[in-house]
Amino acid sequence: MAIELQQVSYIYSDRSLWKQTALHNIDLSxxxxxIVGIAGATGSGKSTLLQLFNGILKPTEGTVKVLDVTLQAxxxxxxxxxxxxxxxxxxxxPEQQMFEETVEKDLCFGPLNFGMSLEEAKERARKAMVDMGxxxxxxxxxxxxxxxxxxxxxxxxxxxxxxxxxxxxxxxxATLDPVSRAELISLxxxxxxxxxxxxxxxxHRMDELLPIADRWIVLKEGQAAFQGSTxxxxxxxxxxxxxxxxxxxxxRYWRAVADRFRLEGEVPRLTPKALxxxxxxxxxxxxxxxxxxxxxxE
Amino acid sequence: MSSEKxxxxxxxxxxxxxxxxxARGKIIGMLLYVAVILLSHSWPAMALLAVFSISVMAxxxxxxxxxxxxxxxxxxxxxxxxxxxxxSIKEGEVxxxxxxxxxxxxxxxxxxxxxxxxxxxxxxxxxxxxxxxPGKLNQGLEGILSxxxxxxxxxxxxxxxxxxxxxxxxxILDESQIIMKAQASRGADLAELPLKEKARMLVSLLVPxxxxxxxxxxxxxxxxxxxxxxxxxxxxxxxxxxxGLADTVFICMFVVMGLAVAIL
Numbered sequence: 001m002a003i004e005l006q007q008v009s010y011i012y013s014d015r016s017l018w019k020q021t022a023l024h025n026i027d028l029s030x031x032x033x034x035i036v037g038i039a040g041a042t043g044s045g046k047s048t049l050l051q052l053f054n055g056i057l058k059p060t061e062g063t064v065k066v067l068d069v070t071l072q073a074x075x076x077x078x079x080x081x082x083x084x085x086x087x088x089x090x091x092x093x094p095e096q097q098m099f100e101e102t103v104e105k106d107l108c109f110g111p112l113n114f115g116m117s118l119e120e121a122k123e124r125a126r127k128a129m130v131d132m133g134x135x136x137x138x139x140x141x142x143x144x145x146x147x148x149x150x151x152x153x154x155x156x157x158x159x160x161x162x163x164x165x166x167x168x169x170x171x172x173x174a175t176l177d178p179v180s181r182a183e184l185i186s187l188x189x190x191x192x193x194x195x196x197x198x199x200x201x202x203x204h205r206m207d208e209l210l211p212i213a214d215r216w217i218v219l220k221e222g223q224a225a226f227q228g229s230t231x232x233x234x235x236x237x238x239x240x241x242x243x244x245x246x247x248x249x250x251x252r253y254w255r256a257v258a259d260r261f262r263l264e265g266e267v268p269r270l271t272p273k274a275l276x277x278x279x280x281x282x283x284x285x286x287x288x289x290x291x292x293x294x295x296x297x298e
Numbered sequence: 299m300s301s302e303k304x305x306x307x308x309x310x311x312x313x314x315x316x317x318x319x320x321a322r323g324k325i326i327g328m329l330l331y332v333a334v335i336l337l338s339h340s341w342p343a344m345a346l347l348a349v350f351s352i353s354v355m356a357x358x359x360x361x362x363x364x365x366x367x368x369x370x371x372x373x374x375x376x377x378x379x380x381x382x383x384x385x386s387i388k389e390g391e392v393x394x395x396x397x398x399x400x401x402x403x404x405x406x407x408x409x410x411x412x413x414x415x416x417x418x419x420x421x422x423x424x425x426x427x428x429x430x431x432p433g434k435l436n437q438g439l440e441g442i443l444s445x446x447x448x449x450x451x452x453x454x455x456x457x458x459x460x461x462x463x464x465x466x467x468x469x470i471l472d473e474s475q476i477i478m479k480a481q482a483s484r485g486a487d488l489a490e491l492p493l494k495e496k497a498r499m500l501v502s503l504l505v506p507x508x509x510x511x512x513x514x515x516x517x518x519x520x521x522x523x524x525x526x527x528x529x530x531x532x533x534x535x536x537x538x539x540x541x542g543l544a545d546t547v548f549i550c551m552f553v554v555m556g557l558a559v560a561i562l
Contacts (some may be wrong), residue, residue, distance in 0.1 A: 081487065095471065096510070
């Protein structure tokens, strides 16, 4: 397991008048090399949960195990620098993350902090820029002069430059245009499938993540209301509605098809193309069973 | 973290009678309280001051520990004042001699008075911000300053500045917290760095905090202009200030206290 939480609670401003429970008694496990989506209505504790993953927040109750580091409530935490390199966290607002005069310096900030040489750091920065589809001429620019979309990509690049094993992103596609969004999702998919990294994404746009996600965690009022594979979620998406989330279109379409043909235990088709092909194969099954049989024999 | 420790400007709503008072009355009351403190010169006066202050604080139904917390940041200053007083005043009976240093009775007494005064001054005046929302406080201040209009000054301008500043302290603190977290995530955790590195990191914290404060100010100006805000324009208030009997009683309390401690 890349990340394991055991009965974790998190309370903001514990022991004060303004105390607020953000997470309540959460058990979850995220396997290594998987893509995990986290959904939940606003204020359900998503961002708090992410900050537990690299030790920015320490649990007020329970145990958080990330890679080989264990954070236990009430115990002094070990040095977290090594963990932070291995778990890259991209925050929700890129402007709160960039601060250097140039994009290049900003991208080198992480790698340099983790003890890389300047040459190496610059090399990493370049690679991350290319991965994010950003023009290398932007490296000399002031990050605050970038457009909203470029800035977000640069913020993600600054985390990828650290070469983390686990990449955690808080609504990474929020201010991106549709093309960049699709590019980012496919980049994240490559990072996972080709390089074996674990990808955790908080999203309000479940539709774009559903086709590639292995698992989902749905939060409701600081509790894990659902935890399981995309297939399990597709078999009963009504849990989302109970958590205050509209059921994504792709799940609706899949449900409509699956219910119409009384399918059970089928792998959900969550892209238009896959669904179309699936329907085509179903209808050919029904109307021309002989042709299908003959095709199979050849 | 720091925003939890920071009590400045935080209102604690309990609905007590002090909460319901007119903000102008509370501001005047606090000014009178400062005078009462300055007039207390003897142990009986101090005792009376303590009984009075603690009972008013208790009547707000806010736990007393919050008042103590408000004075806590000044504990080293209080200690410093105490030591200076004790060492510099060389009157009265000598209690203890250590080489060239000697401990005099008056020094001890005046040192203790200074500390008690400081303690009550800070913790009692915290009552004002604990029981009054920043908006009402500001309105009260504007009410008190309104005579200044006659000599051509604009209390509106002043209170608008104070109001905006107070309003954005927690916002900017919260934002710095997020920026610190983002930087800790990239390997620059203030808590784990050596001192020299810490200083360097503060610069990288200040740049985004200040730039976002400017951005926020710009947005605020646009949104105020978009809603037709004009300086010094006559406007109707959502909350009206209303002076009641309780406010007069509140003020009188301090006047009576002042007289009492002056006599004692």
